[in-house]
Amino acid sequence: MSVAKLRIYRGDSNGGQEVEYEVPIEEGMVVLDAILFIQANYDGDLAVRWNCKAAKCGSCSAEINGMPKLTCKTRLDTLPLDKPITVHPVKTFPIMKDLVTDVSWNYEVRKKIPPFKYAEDTDWKMQQVDVERSQEFRKCIECFLCQDVCHILRDHNEKNEFFGPRMMIKIAELEMHPLDIEDRKPMLREAAGIGYCNITKCCTDICPEGIHITDNAIIPLKERVADTYFDPLQWIITKIKGS
């Protein structure tokens, strides 16, 4: 029976190292299967977070051969098996133990986004064409892989300046909603720090839900911010129309 070698990061906030394991390969096996095999057969104290094993709960995020991925969605047969597969915890958030990190920062930032706001006399009938754009963003499973890969958070650690791509699609979802009346553009420009994003698209590249984070959320939001803050022509048109 062929075996896969996995080098899994073991450690906590005080430091750690990779530990190598050999796992018998079975057809259709994903990285999470291999991790659970190790947990069951070698090291019962190997910490890993998972719930659904169906790419829907967003809890099994890790870095496989250096790329942020869901361990339950990454099949071993998609990886080069002639070399050991490395599995590290996500880099952007503080490690708790082994592959488990503390992602609570995301929930704190999420609270800063003003929720859906509607007018008193709202007619709640909506057309599909009007809600379709927001629906794409509701596919998000909050795996925070996009937050992990974003260099602004990952390497520059600008967590006080930039909310991150996951929060950008949350804001886009609300801003593009046909019945929402809140204006989040001032927040986008200031606290959420949309100007920090340099649209290098890593968030889109790695999103396991295939959400077009940059093309359908961040760039349209940048354009809306430009309408308000950087486009005198648009400003004049809005003034004339508004008055």
Place this chain on the structure above:
Amino acid sequence: MANGTAQSSVTLRTDAWWISPLITAIVLGSFGIYSTWRAFSNVDFLVQPYLSPFYSPYILASWWPFSPALLILWAPLGFRATCYYYRKAYYRSFFMAPPGCAVKPMAKSGSYTGESKFPFILQNIHRYFFYAAGVVLFFLWVDAFHALWFEDGFGIGLGTIVLFVNVVLLSMYSLSCHSFRHLVGGRLNLFSKYPTRFKLWEKISGWNEHHMLWAWVSLFSVALADLYIFLLAKGIITDVRFI
């Protein structure tokens, strides 16, 4: 089981992530050198009825002692420099911000401000370059039609086809622009109220998905169209007349 340590501080990725930014840097760099040389040279750009796209519209101003290309090239150059796709391309390949996903950027932590400060905050005026490039595009269409009229009357030469292909590709590049997508309909939240704009937005969104492709093919076509006319002017090749 053997223990190990992290492989590299730059990235843990094992694939050839550096190939894509390297190719981008070489191709964009080559285009930059070629177009600068051709724009400054001020010769070999007109072989009746073909005018090089670098010199269109051809402006002869007595007060301007330099190459007339410099009077107009700022528009398409600014359009491409502030284009959302090219931004990704050069931020990754020239600024290494970051060079690849989950790869360490070149800038030191704490020094990154993205597009929130000068000079990159100017990217927000992309739509104005879209307008300016639209004017140049109009003249390129005029040139393409002008290339149907030879000294002996109506005709079609290889140069005519080259100029038409070029202007079609440049038009697709403009029509698939993110700012245009926004202006046409992206800024609306109630599509159902504006059915025509919604239809247009849908069409443009389809083209916009391939904006990277249009960006590259139109870059090649504009350089090749100029090269064709340069080679004709130098007498290295002769034009083929079909009609």
